[in-house]
Amino acid sequence: MSTPSQPPQPGDQPAPPPQQPAQAPAVPPQPTAYPYPNPQSPPPGTFYAQPTLVGPAAAQPQPGQPGQFGRPEPGNPYAQAPQFGPAMPAPPSRGGGAGRAVLWAAVGAVVASAAWAGGVFLVGGKNDSADLRGYSAPSNMCSSADYSSFRTEYPEDDSTPTKTSLKNVALDESYCSLGLKKTGSSYADAYLSMQLDLHRKTDPGPEFTATWRNYGDSHTGYDVSPVSGIGDEAYLVGQDTTSGSSSSGSRYATLAVRDGWVTYTMTYSAYFTSYDQDKNPPALSDVDDWLKKDAKATLGQLRG
Known part of the structure; x- marks a missing residue:
C-alpha cells in the first residue's frame, strides 16, 4: 500500500524556483506617429544590431530589411511601412572605374539630347522659308481681282458681293464671290468666285497636285487638263x-x-x-479662255 504524501515540515529545504526562459535580445524602439521624443529612447547616433531570428519568423520580412519599406505585404493593403525622410545617397565610389563610367554616360546622354534638339531646330528653321514670290493678299479681293473678260457677257455689277480675308502667321487668304448678271437681269445668271492663299508654313505643292491633277478620279463627270504658262503648274477642271x-x-x-x-x-x-x-450661258470653251486670261492678269497685279 502506498504511503500518502506528507505536507512539508519545518526545516525541510524549499524546492528550487522554476527556471525562467532566456530573455530575448533588446530590440530598438520602433518609430511612431508621436511627434515628441521618447524619454527612454537612446541618444541619436546609437545603432543596434538586428536580432538573428530562427525558425518560421526568419521567413517573414522584418522592419529595416531591404524591400520592407514602401512595399506592402501581398494581400494586405495596410502593411505599407512608413517612410522616414529621404533616402541617403550611396557614398561615391573610390574605385573610379564604374563611378566614372556612370557619370560619363549621364553627361553623354545630356549632350546627345542637346545636339538632337539643336539639329531639329536648325532643320525646322531652314524648311520654314516660304516661297511667296512677292505676292500679297488684298483685304478686298472683289476690287483687286481682274475678271474683265466676263464683262461683255455679264455687264451688270453685283452690288452686294461676298468678300473675306485672313491674316495669319501660317496663312494669308483673300476670297470673293459675286453674281454675274446679263443686261436687264434682276437676279444673277451665273456666279464667279476667286481665292488667293499665301501658305507661310507649309509647301502646298504635293497636295495641290494630288487634288487638281486627279480631280476626275474623285469627282465623276469632270474633265481635267493641265494649263501651261501660268505659275509653276495649273489645271483646268470643267x-x-x-x-x-x-x-x-x-x-x-x-x-x-x-x-x-x-x-x-x-x-x-x-x-x-x-x-x-x-439667257443661255456661254460655252465652256469661251469660259475657259476667260479664266486663263483673267487669272494671269490678277496674279500679275497681286505679285507686284
Whole structure:
C-alpha cells in the first residue's frame, strides 16, 4: 500500500524556483506617429544590431530589411511601412572605374539630347522659308481681282458681293464671290468666285497636285487638263451637264494655279432654268479662255 504524501515540515529545504526562459535580445524602439521624443529612447547616433531570428519568423520580412519599406505585404493593403525622410545617397565610389563610367554616360546622354534638339531646330528653321514670290493678299479681293473678260457677257455689277480675308502667321487668304448678271437681269445668271492663299508654313505643292491633277478620279463627270504658262503648274477642271438642253443642267469650270507657295483658284458656274431660256450661258470653251486670261492678269497685279 502506498504511503500518502506528507505536507512539508519545518526545516525541510524549499524546492528550487522554476527556471525562467532566456530573455530575448533588446530590440530598438520602433518609430511612431508621436511627434515628441521618447524619454527612454537612446541618444541619436546609437545603432543596434538586428536580432538573428530562427525558425518560421526568419521567413517573414522584418522592419529595416531591404524591400520592407514602401512595399506592402501581398494581400494586405495596410502593411505599407512608413517612410522616414529621404533616402541617403550611396557614398561615391573610390574605385573610379564604374563611378566614372556612370557619370560619363549621364553627361553623354545630356549632350546627345542637346545636339538632337539643336539639329531639329536648325532643320525646322531652314524648311520654314516660304516661297511667296512677292505676292500679297488684298483685304478686298472683289476690287483687286481682274475678271474683265466676263464683262461683255455679264455687264451688270453685283452690288452686294461676298468678300473675306485672313491674316495669319501660317496663312494669308483673300476670297470673293459675286453674281454675274446679263443686261436687264434682276437676279444673277451665273456666279464667279476667286481665292488667293499665301501658305507661310507649309509647301502646298504635293497636295495641290494630288487634288487638281486627279480631280476626275474623285469627282465623276469632270474633265481635267493641265494649263501651261501660268505659275509653276495649273489645271483646268470643267463639267457640262446640259446635254444640248436650254432649260436644265449646268456648266462649271475652275482654273487652279500654284506659283511657289501661293495658290489661286477662279471658279465659274451657271445653272439652266426654264424661266430664262433666252439667257443661255456661254460655252465652256469661251469660259475657259476667260479664266486663263483673267487669272494671269490678277496674279500679275497681286505679285507686284
